[in-house]
Amino acid sequence: MSSYELVYETYGSLNADKSNAILICHALSGNHHVAGYYADAPENLGWWDSMVGPGKPIDTEKFFVIGVNNLGGCHGSTGPSTINPETGQAYGASFPLVTVEDWVESQARLADQLGIEQFAAVIGGSLGGMQALQWSLAYPDRVRHVFAIAAAPRLTAQNIAFNDVARNAILTDPDFYGGDFYQHGVVPTRGLRLARMLGHITYLSDDAMADKFGRELRSGSFKYSYDIEFEIESYLRYQGDKFAAYFDANTYLLMTKALDYFDPAHDFGGDLNKAFSHAKADFLVVSFTTDWRFSPTRSREIVRPLLHNKLNVSYAEITSNHGHDSFLMKDSYYFEVMRTYLDKVASEFGKGQLPAKEAEK
Amino acid sequence: MSQDNLQLSRKRPDFAAIAAWIPKGASVLDLGCGDGSLLRYLKETRAVTGYGVEISDLNIASCIGNGVNVIQNDLNAGLADFENNSFDYVLLSQTLQATRHTEALIQEMLRVGREGIVSFPNFGYWRNRFKILFGNMPVSKDLPYQWYDTPNVHLCTLKDFETFCADHHVAVLDRRVMTGEGEVKFLPNLLGSTAVYRFQRGI
Numbered sequence: 001m002s003s004y005e006l007v008y009e010t011y012g013s014l015n016a017d018k019s020n021a022i023l024i025c026h027a028l029s030g031n032h033h034v035a036g037y038y039a040d041a042p043e044n045l046g047w048w049d050s051m052v053g054p055g056k057p058i059d060t061e062k063f064f065v066i067g068v069n070n071l072g073g074c075h076g077s078t079g080p081s082t083i084n085p086e087t088g089q090a091y092g093a094s095f096p097l098v099t100v101e102d103w104v105e106s107q108a109r110l111a112d113q114l115g116i117e118q119f120a121a122v123i124g125g126s127l128g129g130m131q132a133l134q135w136s137l138a139y140p141d142r143v144r145h146v147f148a149i150a151a152a153p154r155l156t157a158q159n160i161a162f163n164d165v166a167r168n169a170i171l172t173d174p175d176f177y178g179g180d181f182y183q184h185g186v187v188p189t190r191g192l193r194l195a196r197m198l199g200h201i202t203y204l205s206d207d208a209m210a211d212k213f214g215r216e217l218r219s220g221s222f223k224y225s226y227d228i229e230f231e232i233e234s235y236l237r238y239q240g241d242k243f244a245a246y247f248d249a250n251t252y253l254l255m256t257k258a259l260d261y262f263d264p265a266h267d268f269g270g271d272l273n274k275a276f277s278h279a280k281a282d283f284l285v286v287s288f289t290t291d292w293r294f295s296p297t298r299s300r301e302i303v304r305p306l307l308h309n310k311l312n313v314s315y316a317e318i319t320s321n322h323g324h325d326s327f328l329m330k331d332s333y334y335f336e337v338m339r340t341y342l343d344k345v346a347s348e349f350g351k352g353q354l355p356a357k358e359a360e361k
Numbered sequence: 362m363s364q365d366n367l368q369l370s371r372k373r374p375d376f377a378a379i380a381a382w383i384p385k386g387a388s389v390l391d392l393g394c395g396d397g398s399l400l401r402y403l404k405e406t407r408a409v410t411g412y413g414v415e416i417s418d419l420n421i422a423s424c425i426g427n428g429v430n431v432i433q434n435d436l437n438a439g440l441a442d443f444e445n446n447s448f449d450y451v452l453l454s455q456t457l458q459a460t461r462h463t464e465a466l467i468q469e470m471l472r473v474g475r476e477g478i479v480s481f482p483n484f485g486y487w488r489n490r491f492k493i494l495f496g497n498m499p500v501s502k503d504l505p506y507q508w509y510d511t512p513n514v515h516l517c518t519l520k521d522f523e524t525f526c527a528d529h530h531v532a533v534l535d536r537r538v539m540t541g542e543g544e545v546k547f548l549p550n551l552l553g554s555t556a557v558y559r560f561q562r563g564i
Contacts, residue, residue, distance in 0.1 A: 284425075300442060303442060307443060307444070308444060313412075316421050317433045333421075337422050340422040343426070
């Protein structure tokens with residue numbers, strides 16, 4: 001590609017020595033709209049609004065927070081649904097597969113543009129956590145603290161399997177047209193919604209689903225049909241439809257592929273200890289007890305090479321009922337850990353020092 | 362020493378005893394590190410590096426607030442995250458008596474560390490013996506629990522601990538017995554309320 005665009009949002013003000021910047025990396029379906037809402041769309045709350053904002057754990061009165069839509073996304077950054085200026089058609093199938101490494105590379109260019117030499121922290125959950133880890137490896141001198149929340153150093157076979165089933169749902173949808181469905185004026189809705197329904201099951205815990213839906217029936221009695229009967233069916237189909245209405249199928253494919261490929265130890269004979277030997281950042285690793293998509297065991301796989309390399313790391317295992325989605329939920333212990341750690345980060349660039357007003361965007 | 366640290370060493374005399382054995386710049390793993398005050402104390406007075414291990418949610422944020430690395434983990438599940446000989450010292454301060462698999466944990470301490478340091482309340486202290494003589498389980502500053510709500514499942518005396526070491530190929534290198542801040546040299550198993558031991562793998 002000869003050029004690309006990234007869309008980003010910022011919150012708070014960059015201080016005079018540009019030392020208070022935090023980059024938030026998004027997960028599979030996230031985007032640059034991390035917190036707050038727009039004047040003309042008050043219902044469109046940022047995906048991490050509970051965590052990011054004035055007085056919140058990622059405090060925008062102390063930090064200059066950047067949310068970016070990843071390259072290949074479908075929320076404004078150049079992606080498969082963008083019109084290729086050379087052909088006048090959407091990139092579609094011709095959009096290259098991008099990796100976590102590519103994302104970090106493009107985020108570093110954004111940091112260059114904003115004049116940020118070093119981030120106070122790069123923070124991400126799930127796939128976002130992988131990007132945060134990659135930051136510590138690709139740019140050890142450009143990030144002081146890395147937050148890997150509900151993440152993994154690399155996917156397990158089971159996780160790749162889930163991704164592949166989701167991809168197959170899209171790839172085999174007759175409306176997919178090999179990725180060039182834009183020209184045909186259709187969207188592979190059936191595939192996308194199946195992919196999202198499957199994903200959703202893996203983001204929730206067994207208990208959370210039982211609590212929320214149990215075996216509740218919509219009409220109170222069996223209909224002996226294939227229509228929606230159980231509440232869980234209704235919920236999943238609703239989530240699937242909602243997602244399929246706005247998310248790009250090619251972006252979904254590409255994001256899951258980036259997840260599958262990510263393995264910092266790939267060039268080090270599979271040895272994560274070696275992979276992290278160049279990292280310099282301090283780390284906060286957080287996992288959630290009922291998360292089985294990125295379980296606490298996966299987070300410990302991140303912690304171990306950090307311990308091996310004698311890096312500063314703290315690890316918190318949050319008791320939560322919400323499975324993988326826990327990282328997006330409000331929880332007093334989780335938020336206290338985040339707030340306390342970030343207060344420490346803020347104290348490094350001077351207690352009570354107010355961000356320079358002239359730098360305000 | 363800062364005012365904070367001075368107060369801390371008075372409140373927890375075993376901290377000062379532990380610090381006295383640790384050379385500057387040593388690497389330390391503190392098991393059952395609580396709110397991280399010992400590690401912070403050692404960081405500030407001995408410039409140590411290292412990590413704490415703690416199970417309680419309530420303490421994790423305090424550790425982070427104290428500026429020390431903390432790994433949330435159950436000691437009873439072992440120390441699998443830590444490699445052989447990866448620390449100079451592995452500490453177990455006022456936690457030994459509350460561990461389930463005490464035997465295995467002491468061995469684990471000597472797997473991941475060059476030396477181990479433990480401090481624990483001496484159950485053989487005369488006040489404890491006195492309470493039992495008169496028919497009650499001891500409740501005191503060092504043992505602040507009732508029999509029914511105590512986390513202390515493996516209380517021992519100095520003599521018990523030393524017998525344990527001898528039986529398990531653990532070589533005691535140093536011992537400091539205290540009552541409050543004062544060191545007890547005479548009849549320590551009777552007159553000392555707290556004991557601190559430094560040990561390594563025996564032959």
